[in-house]
Amino acid sequence: MTLSEIRAILAEEHLQLTKSLGQNFLHDHNQLCRIVEAAELTPEDSVMEIGPGLGPLTELLLQRAGRVTAIEKDRRLCEVLRTRLENRPGFDLLHGDALEYLESESRNWNDWKVVSNLPYSVGSPILVALAEAPKPPRMLVVTLQWEVIQRLRASPGTKDYGILSLLIQGIYQPDHFFKIPSGCFFPQPDIDSGCIRLLRRDPPLLTPEELPQFKKVVKRSFSQRRKKMLKLLRADWPEQVVNEASARAGISPLARAESVSLEQFIKLSRLLHGWTPVSMNRGFRRAELHEAPTRKTWDSQGMSLRGSGSQSATSESSRLPMNPIPASSQDEVFDVVNDRDEVVGQKTRREVHELGLNHRAVHILVFNRAGQVFLQKRSMLKDRFPGAWDSSASGHVDAGEDYDTAARRELLEELGWSPPRGLQRLFKIDACIDTDQEFIWIYRCEGEGPFELKPDEIERGDWFDPAHVTRWITAQPRDFASGFSRLWREWIEHFSNSISA
Ligand code: SAM
Numbered sequence: 001m002t003l004s005e006i007r008a009i010l011a012e013e014h015l016q017l018t019k020s021l022g023q024n025f026l027h028d029h030n031q032l033c034r035i036v037e038a039a040e041l042t043p044e045d046s047v048m049e050i051g052p053g054l055g056p057l058t059e060l061l062l063q064r065a066g067r068v069t070a071i072e073k074d075r076r077l078c079e080v081l082r083t084r085l086e087n088r089p090g091f092d093l094l095h096g097d098a099l100e101y102l103e104s105e106s107r108n109w110n111d112w113k114v115v116s117n118l119p120y121s122v123g124s125p126i127l128v129a130l131a132e133a134p135k136p137p138r139m140l141v142v143t144l145q146w147e148v149i150q151r152l153r154a155s156p157g158t159k160d161y162g163i164l165s166l167l168i169q170g171i172y173q174p175d176h177f178f179k180i181p182s183g184c185f186f187p188q189p190d191i192d193s194g195c196i197r198l199l200r201r202d203p204p205l206l207t208p209e210e211l212p213q214f215k216k217v218v219k220r221s222f223s224q225r226r227k228k229m230l231k232l233l234r235a236d237w238p239e240q241v242v243n244e245a246s247a248r249a250g251i252s253p254l255a256r257a258e259s260v261s262l263e264q265f266i267k268l269s270r271l272l273h274g275w276t277p278v279s280m281n282r283g284f285r286r287a288e289l290h291e292a293p294t295r296k297t298w299d300s301q302g303m304s305l306r307g308s309g310s311q312s313a314t315s316e317s318s319r320l321p322m323n324p325i326p327a328s329s330q331d332e333v334f335d336v337v338n339d340r341d342e343v344v345g346q347k348t349r350r351e352v353h354e355l356g357l358n359h360r361a362v363h364i365l366v367f368n369r370a371g372q373v374f375l376q377k378r379s380m381l382k383d384r385f386p387g388a389w390d391s392s393a394s395g396h397v398d399a400g401e402d403y404d405t406a407a408r409r410e411l412l413e414e415l416g417w418s419p420p421r422g423l424q425r426l427f428k429i430d431a432c433i434d435t436d437q438e439f440i441w442i443y444r445c446e447g448e449g450p451f452e453l454k455p456d457e458i459e460r461g462d463w464f465d466p467a468h469v470t471r472w473i474t475a476q477p478r479d480f481a482s483g484f485s486r487l488w489r490e491w492i493e494h495f496s497n498s499i500s501a
Helices: 003-012 029-038 056-064 075-085 098-104 120-132 146-152 163-169 211-221 229-233 239-248 262-272 313-317 349-355 403-415 466-475 482-495
Strands: 046-050 067-072 091-095 112-117 139-145 172-180 193-200 297-299 333-337 343-348 359-367 373-378 393-396 424-429 438-446 458-464
Touching: 029 056, 029 112, 029 139, 029 172, 029 193, 046 056, 056 067, 056 075, 056 112, 067 075, 075 091, 098 120, 120 139, 120 146, 120 163, 139 146, 146 163, 146 172, 146 193, 163 172, 163 211, 163 262, 211 229, 211 262, 229 239, 239 262, 333 349, 333 359, 343 349, 359 403, 359 482, 373 466, 393 403, 403 438, 424 482, 438 482, 458 466, 466 482
Parallel strands: 046 067, 046 112, 067 091, 112 139, 359 438
Antiparallel strands: 139 193, 172 193, 297 458, 333 343, 359 373, 359 393, 373 458, 424 438
């Protein structure tokens, strides 16, 4: 479609172009061909075009692709386009706002390509909506302001690198791009434009479930570009958590967001996952209420330590909830059970946790002659609740194993110890969110040790008065693994008639 053809249609239809809808039509045939070439179309392809306008690009797309679905917001342009292209096979025209359509339509765009000269006023939000779709299109070939093209492909340390770069690059790999001079459009805009091809990353760097957290971290980090990123993140997460997570993601405490790579942002958002933002949880408190243990403490080498309870409980309350799970542990096989705790199959640890399937676990509480309970502080290397306080010993029931065998095995593996007078079953908790979908049998036994703590699972252990544990849990629930908090509440209710909080 030439410039004079565009002018003729507009005159015939008495159409005034609307600036707020970004109606700058591309009339340069060479540039239109370059855009279509970049999309590498075949008759097997399905293409979505956002903002077809008078249809110069649409016509070329229809020549190459098997199917073209176009979404146009301006009803007047829809009418013109309908008259011009109505009978073309494989063509669908939708009248509406593309942004609203993408946000409301949870369609599977997996095999689609998007090829569009986007309306510049909503170009960035449209791209983000495409990237955030549950099944995003496999390729985007889009024309936008040159400045936006620069932001889409920007690397850390450049002025263009920011929220848009990260939100798009988390899902798409920027690929081929070229500049389009402003004179190729009618009416001619003040700025140059460009076209970029973005290829969906396969496999993805981020899952759809991880995206909201990633977005939150990125947005907060860039909320004030001049400020140190860790300071900004403290508005949403506890300081110790931010410091520890950033260190583990390899981010300097002095870093500004513009110097942090996509990979570091992804790692950081995973490490921060599970923490309720401080602003949403004003009740979050530090662990100053945790009194120093007065009795014998074990470290993971099985050595007795006196006075080691002076370790600040603040660091415990700031523990990170998850560590990456080593591949070998991911492959452990568990029995999957139904709501009546009957075995219905077997799956790997990874599948059981990812799919939220019911499975089995045991917790053992060891009491000494003085009535104190032995608790272990989980190693920082654990994938679930690193650094949190937990039962004396606990663990999953292996595939084909029964609860009692698992309880004896866990005591031996974690504490290097067998109870001289055997184990007593106390009560059972049904699978629920609090227990990570575990049916848990709780056992009790008596003994004084000595224990040999398994170093890669347990940082240290200590004897506590049950009343002290109850006060501590009430004040500092985050110091404990959630399954333990749940079982402790039930234990207090049913078995410790003399203990009050
Ligand atoms: N594709 C045509 C071309 O290359 O000449 C027109 C491109 S023009 C830059 C952008 C088009 O998007 C206009 O036709 C405008 O009416 C349409 N548009 C603007 N906002 C829209 C929205 N939210 N949803 C769908 N179309 C929109």
